[in-house]
Amino acid sequence: MNIHILQKEVQDFIHQHEHESSASLALKKSPFEGITSSELASQIDGKQRCRKKIPLWAQTDNIYYPDKLNLEQCSSEKTARFKASLIEPNTTLIDITSGFGVDDYYFAQAAQKVISCEINPELAAISKYNAKQLQADNIDIIASDGVKYIFENKDLKIDYIYIDPSRRVAQQKVFMLSDCEPNIVVLQQELLQRADHIITKVAPLLDITAARSELHHVKDIYVVSLQNDCKELLFVQKKDFVGEPNITAVRIFGEKTQRFCFTQQEEADTAVSFSQPLRYLYEPDVCLTKAGAFKSITKAFNLKKIHQHTHLYTSDIYDEDFLGKIYEISEVIPFSIFKKSKEKLKTNAVAKNFPLKTEVLKKKFKISDGGELHSFFITDAADELIVIHATRK
Structure with missing residues (x-):
């Protein structure tokens, strides 16, 4: 962390050039002693990245931006807000893999205290400085291995442990939960002795059934999408919980958040009716398909499926609460007739x-x-x- 970047004239420069190309600025000579042009470009690039992903940081004066990789890996403001909604008020949460600390800022809006552990001392210093700029006074940021910190502080009262294990080990991507670092599969029993809940964020590519087989006492599973892009899988373990977890598909789009909750048993027990296309066509959001809610949504929204393997649904009724896109059908024609047409078509075409x-x-x-x-x-x-x-409704 280069403290020279925090000088007023440097911050003014970053603000004045925040809409310019950071790559072009990196090629120019730095106007400041003790600060390279690449460092200035990195700060401007960081502010540009935060403008959409975590706008509060971009809008706050004197924020210090970390490396591009840290910003790419951090949560968005909207997904972090959702995770904070899972926390009970007046509780204590420890994040053992805090990174840039976006999640911790929003956890701190709900929890009484957040302990944020980041093993990289420079990144921890950046997060600690930024927390002051954001006036997040109930976050205690510690440059430490989070797992080691928990086990060394046995008198510490913890209600929640949050963990976002690294999916890149020895510079190679891994896809099994047990291959991530830290290894939550090995640590889960000991961690549940220290806290009532563990919230684990995993990669969207992870197989939900495989993860369930590795984790014990899973009470809730959340599949979170942002603008129809699956961003996160969250597994919430509760000490001594026994039973089938609820699976909640969470669709965040614009300023709206929708949820659909079901269990795998409910999904298995649901009988599906099939139909030719009716007045409306329903295309489920990726959070529903990733969660595996292929049948249970037909019962919840009174839909019929068009084909067993065509994950599109239909109804004569318009239901704005559906998690996905809804279209009003204007024409249905056999493909055998369509392919004989010589008319050039302008449309948003998709094959399913x-x-x-x-x-x-x-x-x-x-x-x-x-x-x-x-x-x-x-x-x-x-x-x-x-x-x-x-046409889209």
């Missing part, structure tokens, strides 16, 4: 459960992207290939 991939279809039939029309090339309930033309 169809023998041709989307890009192949667009090239073969000279389909151009754009406009308000959406076209779905799918297999229907009668195993026939059809094309659905629809």
